Amino acid sequence: MLKISNLHKSYPIGGSSLHVLKGINLDIEDGEMVAIMGSSGSGKSTLLNIIGMLDEADSGDYILDGLPIKNLTEKKAAVYRNKFLGFIFQSFNLINYKNALENVALPLYYQGLKRKERQEKAMFFLEKVGLTDWAHHLPKELSGGQNQRVAIARALAANPKLLLADEPTGALDTGTSFEIMEFIQKLNDEGKTILIVTHEEDIANMCKRIVHLQDGVIMEDTFVNQVRTAQNV
Amino acid sequence: MKFLFDRDTWQELYDSISKNKVRSILTMVGVWWGILLLIGLLGSARGIENSFNRLFGDFATNSVFIWSQSTSKPFKGFQEGRRVRLTLTDVRKIEENVEGIEFVVPRNQNRSLVVRNLLSGTFNIAGDYPLLDKVQKKKLIHGRFINQNDIDENKKTVVISEDIYKQLFEKDEDAINEYIRINNINFKVIGIFENSNVNMGPSSDIHIPFTTFQQIYNQGEKIGWMVITGKPDSDINQIEADVKLLLKNVHKIHPQDKRAFGSFNLGEAFGKLTGFLTGMQFLTWFVGIATLIAGVFAIGNILLITVKERTKEIGVRRAIGATPFEIKRQIVVEAVFLTLVAGLLGIISGGWILIAMDKFLGQGDDAVFVNASVSISVVLIALVILIILGTLIGLIPAYKATSVKPIEALREE
Numbered sequence: 001m002l003k004i005s006n007l008h009k010s011y012p013i014g015g016s017s018l019h020v021l022k023g024i025n026l027d028i029e030d031g032e033m034v035a036i037m038g039s040s041g042s043g044k045s046t047l048l049n050i051i052g053m054l055d056e057a058d059s060g061d062y063i064l065d066g067l068p069i070k071n072l073t074e075k076k077a078a079v080y081r082n083k084f085l086g087f088i089f090q091s092f093n094l095i096n097y098k099n100a101l102e103n104v105a106l107p108l109y110y111q112g113l114k115r116k117e118r119q120e121k122a123m124f125f126l127e128k129v130g131l132t133d134w135a136h137h138l139p140k141e142l143s144g145g146q147n148q149r150v151a152i153a154r155a156l157a158a159n160p161k162l163l164l165a166d167e168p169t170g171a172l173d174t175g176t177s178f179e180i181m182e183f184i185q186k187l188n189d190e191g192k193t194i195l196i197v198t199h200e201e202d203i204a205n206m207c208k209r210i211v212h213l214q215d216g217v218i219m220e221d222t223f224v225n226q227v228r229t230a231q232n233v
Numbered sequence: 234m235k236f237l238f239d240r241d242t243w244q245e246l247y248d249s250i251s252k253n254k255v256r257s258i259l260t261m262v263g264v265w266w267g268i269l270l271l272i273g274l275l276g277s278a279r280g281i282e283n284s285f286n287r288l289f290g291d292f293a294t295n296s297v298f299i300w301s302q303s304t305s306k307p308f309k310g311f312q313e314g315r316r317v318r319l320t321l322t323d324v325r326k327i328e329e330n331v332e333g334i335e336f337v338v339p340r341n342q343n344r345s346l347v348v349r350n351l352l353s354g355t356f357n358i359a360g361d362y363p364l365l366d367k368v369q370k371k372k373l374i375h376g377r378f379i380n381q382n383d384i385d386e387n388k389k390t391v392v393i394s395e396d397i398y399k400q401l402f403e404k405d406e407d408a409i410n411e412y413i414r415i416n417n418i419n420f421k422v423i424g425i426f427e428n429s430n431v432n433m434g435p436s437s438d439i440h441i442p443f444t445t446f447q448q449i450y451n452q453g454e455k456i457g458w459m460v461i462t463g464k465p466d467s468d469i470n471q472i473e474a475d476v477k478l479l480l481k482n483v484h485k486i487h488p489q490d491k492r493a494f495g496s497f498n499l500g501e502a503f504g505k506l507t508g509f510l511t512g513m514q515f516l517t518w519f520v521g522i523a524t525l526i527a528g529v530f531a532i533g534n535i536l537l538i539t540v541k542e543r544t545k546e547i548g549v550r551r552a553i554g555a556t557p558f559e560i561k562r563q564i565v566v567e568a569v570f571l572t573l574v575a576g577l578l579g580i581i582s583g584g585w586i587l588i589a590m591d592k593f594l595g596q597g598d599d600a601v602f603v604n605a606s607v608s609i610s611v612v613l614i615a616l617v618i619l620i621i622l623g624t625l626i627g628l629i630p631a632y633k634a635t636s637v638k639p640i641e642a643l644r645e646e
Contacts, residue, residue: 054552054640074635075556082554093549093643097252109241110554158554 001193002028002051002162007060009046020046022216024060028195033188033226035204036197038213045166047213048197052085052164053077065161082110086155090167092147094139100126100150101135107158125153129183145176152183163187165196169203181206182229202227237566245563246570253539260535261575263528264619268576271521271615272583272607278514280595280602285506287603294503295465296368297473297496299480300458305492309485317484317493320454326483327459331475333467338364339456341446342437348414349401356397358415359437360446368462376409376424383423383442390445391420394438398425415441416449469500525615526622532571533626536564540630547634548642561631568627569620576619580612 009021020043028034038044049055050062053069062069064084072080086107087093094103105122113121126135129149139147148168155163165184169177181203188194188208196207204210205227212220250257301317324339341360346353365371366378374395383390391413393401402408412419420441428438446452461476463469477494480486486493540547547560587605595602 049640075558078551078554078556081552087552095546095549097248107553115240
């Protein structure tokens with residue numbers, strides 16, 4: 001599904017440059033649920049951004065589903081993002097003047113689907129996250145957990161091959177966090193490949209594989225016994 | 234073009250405008266005001282031009298008035314201060330020798346007591362040829378102007394103005410074929426004309442045949458002054474100079490004598506006036522378009538701020554698959570929409586102003602604005618300019634919106 005080899009990335013800071021990723025090698029298979037852990041500055045967000053085609057590596061290869069991701073134009077990157085990837089952000093990043101349904105339907109709009117089709121699909125995914133009754137509410141009228149579920153529905157709407165979550169529980173309390181993680185586990189059970197960036201041990205333990213990042217290199221890459229959230233609650 | 238008819242395009246537009254209602258409206262005021270000014274000013278300029286045209290429409294504008302005074306320089310044995318009189322011979326000589334002339338109309342004038350029954354008054358009596366009607370069109374309400382037959386037979390006929398009619402006749406009385414006494418001689422009224430708004434030369438309300446005038450006032454060959462009209466394509470200033478030189482030659486006057494002949498060059502004066510009107514129209518376009526550009530820039534400015542505020546939203550949109558083109562397109566459509574709506578409102582309210590102007594300032598004979606209006610082509614030009622400016626100005630925030638990388642846009646708080 002995803003193959004990264006010898007990936008380097010550095011950012012210019014003033015006159016010098018900061019070497020953030022120093023040769024990353026990572027293979028992720030279909031249906032995996034991977035947590036990327038590391039302290040701040042370890043390069044985990046940078047790695048996620050490169051995987052998410054929001055940023056580009058200086059050198060190294062990145063192959064997504066057999067497709068080499070290199071020297072993409074903005075337009076191509078946008079199309080790939082829309083087709084292959086679903087993003088879940090720490091701060092939800094919903095559009096605040098659009099209601100839940102419209103937010104979920106937005107990626108479908110950029111896919112060029114007809115309005116009616118979009119609405120039906122969006123409604124289907126809202127139902128999946130259990131927010132049918134809240135479809136016509138604005139983000140500010142929803143709780144944090146509900147907003148994150150809308151965001152997940154949005155990420156799912158385009159039927160992506162890979163879900164990328166950047167600290168998905170970072171802005172939520174423990175109870176809600178587990179709720180969201182339970183949901184993400186369920187998606188994984190259904191066969192979705194999921195990549196989560198987190199610095200919380202318990203969240204990472206709910207994944208099937210943990211990749212530890214430190215100072216731009218992978219320190220540890222272990223398969224773990226998944227902790228099912230149902231046991232925690 | 235399909236996206237223009239897409240409901241979602243307009244939904245997005247509505248969302249982003251209604252999110253910034255006050256700001257959008259304030260911005261639109263700039264463009265609205267610009268167009269309003271353009272339409273209002275152009276309409277007024279047209280109105281003034283029309284009123285001028287109405288005033289001068291009755292006159293052959295390519296003409297010059299020449300009369301005689303007294304010499305200011307001694308010449309060929311004559312002393313200075315000699316009184317010069319123009320004669321009919323001069324008229325013939327001018328007609329024969331000066332190029333580019335259409336008409337030379339000799340005129341005479343005198344003040345006399347005019348009596349009808351118990352009503353009387355002292356008025357200017359002009360002796361005229363039928364030709365006068367060609368250079369200063371008389372709007373006849375009743376009857377006719379002097380004709381060649383009147384001239385040939387020295388007929389005692391008279392054409393009077395409406396004002397004179399009101400002073401000498403009872404209301405609704407039929408004046409045609411009635412008689413009035415001028416200088417104790419009976420004259421038959423053959424025509425009544427409408428008073429003109431503008432008088433060129435001494436005002437004359439009573440016209441009698443030139444030959445009759447010569448007889449009753451013992452004028453002989455002498456004439457008061459003459460109106461010379463140039464052919465449409467000839468230079469009236471050159472004609473004026475040529476005529477004066479010829480007259481000085483005939484009357485033995487020093488070529489440099491500036492006082493001997495007085496003149497009023499209507500063509501020159503009218504040229505200045507039309508030049509002024511052209512200048513005013515240019516100024517109008519300049520002011521209008523400058524204001525318009527200022528207004529459009531205000532829209533660009535606001536969109537720039539809006540884009541800045543929406544950086545994160547634009548980042549999210551791009552993360553979920555919006556291409557830079559789709560983002561740009563939306564912003565340009567927004568800019569064009571705002572300018573166009575503001576422009577249309579401006580055109581409509583500009584139209585109202587012109588209607589009001591026509592109603593309150595454009596009625597009656599001495600109206601300042603006559604039919605103050607703008608042509609459809611001007612409106613269309615203004616709209617095209619608006620669309621072009623709106624697109625151009627929309628491109629600035631559009632490029633600004635996509636110049637930020639989505640990753641940086643997302644990081645923005």
